[in-house]
Amino acid sequence: xxxxxxxxxxxxxxxxxxxxxxxxxxxxxxxxxxxxxxxxxxxxxxxxxxxxxxxxxxxxxxxxxxxxxxxxxxxxxxxxxxxxxxxxxxxxxxxxxxxxxxxxxxxxxxxxxxxxxxxxxxxxxxxxxxxxxxxxxxxxxxxxxxxxxxxxxxxxxxxxxxxxxxx
Numbered sequence: 001x002x003x004x005x006x007x008x009x010x011x012x013x014x015x016x017x018x019x020x021x022x023x024x025x026x027x028x029x030x031x032x033x034x035x036x037x038x039x040x041x042x043x044x045x046x047x048x049x050x051x052x053x054x055x056x057x058x059x060x061x062x063x064x065x066x067x068x069x070x071x072x073x074x075x076x077x078x079x080x081x082x083x084x085x086x087x088x089x090x091x092x093x094x095x096x097x098x099x100x101x102x103x104x105x106x107x108x109x110x111x112x113x114x115x116x117x118x119x120x121x122x123x124x125x126x127x128x129x130x131x132x133x134x135x136x137x138x139x140x141x142x143x144x145x146x147x148x149x150x151x152x153x154x155x156x157x158x159x160x161x162x163x164x165x166x167x
Contacts, residue, residue: 090139
């Protein structure tokens with residue numbers, strides 16, 4: 001898989017390898033014991049690979065892998081994304097802002113219909129849109145800051161994959 005220079009919102013990929021699922025999971029367990037730095041968490045058919053604690057920042061990505069067995073082969077579905085806490089916070093903030101913008105728009109409409117002054121409502125809507133744009137820009141800058149670490153996770157993942165294919 002080739003990751004382009006610009007990160008998609010949450011890049012996904014799918015790979016099929018000729019090893020069975022237990023071999024793949026065992027190799028990730030070995031990597032967890034032998035690797036200094038990267039954090040590897042295993043849960044059933046899921047693996048989470050995170051950046052070493054010393055190098056983590058607010059925007060650090062993680063790699064979530066899901067394994068599915070398919071006729072003695074293993075399908076690996078991967079998802080690069082931000083820390084779930086960061087992702088949830090941004091989604092929550094966007095949701096709250098959307099609700100506030102809709103509410104302010106309804107208020108503006110009622111002010112227009114009743115022939116009242118609309119200055120405060122317009123200022124509120126413009127302010128909310130500016131706040132939303134600042135969240136959007138912050139998210140884009142965060143993705144850019146995490147780009148190098150996403151490539152590091154990708155390289156680390158493929159190094160484990162090469163070991164699996166050799167065995």
